[in-house]
Amino acid sequence: MSTAEQEALIIRRRSSWWQLLLRDRFALVAALWLICLFACFLFGPELFGKAATTLNLRARNMPPGSTEQGWLMILGGDALGRSILARLIVAARNTLAIALSAVFLAMIAGAVLGMIAGYFGRGIGHVIMRFADILQSFPSLLLAVVVLYVLEPSVPNLIIVLAITRLPVYLRVTRAEVLEIRERVFVDAARALGSSRYHILRRHITPVIAPTLLTILTVDFSIVMLAESGLSFLGIGIQPPEITWGLMVAQGRNYLSQAWWLAFFPGLAIMLATLSGNILSNWLRIVSDPEQRWRLEAPGKNDA
Amino acid sequence: MAHFLGRRALHSGIALIGLILAVFFLVRLTGDPTALYLPIDASLQTRIEFAKKHGFDRPATEQFLVFLKDVSEGDLGYSLRKQRPAMELVLEAYPTTLALAGVAMTLSIVLAVIVGALAAYRPGGVFDRVGSMASLAGASAPDFWVAITGILVFAVTLRWLPTSGTGDLPYWILPIVVLMLRPFGLMVQVVRASMLGALSSAYVKTARAKGVGETAVIFVHALRNASLSVVTVAGDLTVGLINGAVIVETVFGWPGVGKLMIDSVIQRDFPTVQAAVMVTATAIFLLNILIDLLYVALDPRIRHQ
């Protein structure tokens, strides 16, 4: 195959990814939604910062669906009459920064430790696993209080706390899969051919465990956001005047019976972000898996 | 096997001691409890006397020696907040936590395996879309939101269920449903993901070629191959529940260990925090040993290291 032909193939494949995305309506909507969130992440606070913090007690707990007080009030007003929509947009930056950092940190640290524990075995593996037991048994709230009481209750500290509490699940899943995969024929073969441990872990083992980790990761986004909400409610996590979706949920909690929209919309934002991430990662997984790709390529098959 | 268990118990014991040490000293970093135990208006004199009497004025290392001495005499600490022995409080709360965790996890695992496996059978199909989206939506919904809305709808408006409290069957329904949302949702995703891999594996193809029925292919061959990560994630979720189901305990008034732990941390009730960690950690360590045994049962190629 000449270089030109290879390039042509790559171009064709790229364009077909794009076509595949256009054809799968769910994945397309999810992708668009995530792009929209990313825009909020980049520009939200600058564009809507003022609208999100201006009090208007006349629009206090204003129900959603009316634009009498301006289109920003379409999702209603919160307990101080601030636009819920504007607050959601502004909060996207903190929320996504915290959730993404915490979850990726947990996944990367967990996966690395899990691979070491699963592949290198014996001594170091035992140490790591008992360390994971300790992490899992250590009350996460206590960890939060210790870190945020002794240090400052800042965003980076909060990310560290949340990452530590989510780390064990990635560690265990990685280790469990590595234990199984390293006994498979292809790994044996690679080993017999003299591949280095690092090479085997990277080339042969990582691709197999990645899908499971990514699946957990997408659900973990919501878990982390809600955990952060719980900490805010107890007075340990993010506090006003900072905003996150989790904090909005926590503040809306007291109004559930009177003004459901205060907690509902931020809750919905968390759910939609999680769902979109999940749909898109599932889609990516199928697209990148030669065994599964036909499902998307076969016309009409995916419209169900 | 006995060798494995013995060594594992030893390692776990060491880790448990490490954990308790860590908790003992870290919890004391969260401030002197005197101000929280005494009324806001207590005089300085009263505060000094109180701190002295209960040893809060001593360095943590000294407090630890006292703690060791007490433990050697079988005294695991006294909760000043509740005016009762700390371990008694924890052991009283723990059955509730175990009951909630047991029922919720059993139901979640069973349902998630069914839904997840069927979803993976035709990825992108109607069942997959609806099943996995609904379960995921449930998993990412704020749980207290679901809990309180559930009470307002089913107990106040429809009057089908009691609002809260413990008792016979109707009292269990809302708490269990709320508690299941997250484990069920996450497990459906994991079962589905693992099954997708397993269904396209050579192993399953061989089974199909041999003429094994589809139900058996899904629920026996593929599921078994996928079971490692399912067991691991189920284990992690169970750990979350036996640490206490804070929201359910708080909203529905179920006196479990989760609420006890939160209150004790916020109120700086150190002995109760320590006792609670001892109990929950022991349960978690045991569970993790069990999971490692399960790995071997599920896949004999994994030897005890």
Add this chain to the structure above:
Amino acid sequence: MKQKTIAFELRSSRLLVGAAALAAVFGVTAGVQSAQAQKTVTVVLSEEPEGLDGCNSNRSTVGRVAKQNIVETLTEIDPKDGSITPRLATSWSKINDTTWRFELRKGVKFHDGASLNAETASKAIARTMDSKLDCETRTKSFGDLKLSTKAVGSHTLEISANKPVPILPTRMGVVSLSSPNTSMDKLVLNPIGTGPYVFDKWTPGQEIVLKRFDGYWGKKPVVEGARYIWRSESTVRAAMVKVGEADIAPNIAVQDATDPSMDFSYPNSETTRLRIDVTRPPLNDKRVRLALEYAFDRDALRGSILSKDIEHATQIVVPSINGHNPAIKVRKYDPAEAQKLIAEAKAAGVPVDTEIEIIGRTNIYPNGTEAMEAMMAMFQAAGLKMKLRMMEVGSWLKYLSKPYDENRAPILLQAQHDNNNGDAVFSIFNKYACGGLQSSICDKNLDAMVAKAGTLSGDERRKTWQEVNRVINEDLVADVWMYHMVGYSRVGNRINFTPSISTNSELHLEDMTFK
């Protein structure tokens, strides 16, 4: 391999059967337990009491269950005007500055059969005052004041203090008397008193049950018994009364009080304020402090995020307390005046651009966080640089009491104070005297007045406290005054009960009747 597969199949089929059984069980819905037909009431509290010892009964969580129900006091403070009425004592007189004589009610029995007399009462008071026990009555209301007792007749008791106590009868309103057979070494979970109700049982985490006491000295109450349960969510408590699972929820949040036929507001004797740290610039300048007062739109929070029934506060004690000064005027919201004062201060070289911190406590009162957010915005509108920091109780306490951090920023501290003990003495010293643990001011003149007021009685005492309150508000401007708060109770349709200012700390079962 084959065998393994079968074993697994068996295992999974067993799981499925189990699931089906559980699903069948959970598919059943049963009727909901409704309110009891008997003449007992169910009270749903916001938290489980930490204990029930009589000597802790001035802690509200304990008092709501035990005070005047299980254990009683010598005197009782009338919540409406702070006056003193007899309870276990029938009369009292002053012997000298430090000693009072109380005549005890005759024919009063404790629940365990012991009689109330000078000796048993004396033992109960000694127990409360014993520093071996951490009795909240002592640590909260007596401080460094020590009491000793002497029986001078079978039912005549003399109580002396280590310093002059002009209002000892008021102070005795917080001392509950427990049976002489109560442990003297530790706090108990099963209080034995003289009250109209007997402690029956406590299922930890679940409920406390009281039964009517047949040997009660007073009028036989209508309610035969009470069951106390607890739910921390206000919405759930309100729902329980609504559907009849409980009869009274003494404390629900304002946003849950939506049913006028069931929900009653009552002044709960709490006063809210922002304590101004007068030592730190720019807050050490009176103009800046006054500017804060003028910049706060008090009416904006009333009836919106806080109840419409709250009253504007001008001082630390509520109107029913001896020493409240009705002449102090509420400062009108005047943003122009606030800006003018700040400009003046700035011209005089006061660093008004320094960032001022509002230190708040989460869950201090319903919607407390929203109130702080709103006030921050108001102060910012006046041109001050503000920063809001909400924290959990343990961290907040570091800022509340001395010793204060030397390197602190200028602070406005969100605080709430509760005084339903009849006299301003329980509030002022700690909050405003130089030696007060939570005082942010130190003024020699004020200290002298406070010391003097403590030794006076009657009209003179009231007038002196009133002057103290005026000085704090008008001369020193030590606080941004917020409100005298209200609480909400939801009372079910089955019973008659009107909450009052004391409902926050006591809930008298004897006052309840059935419809």
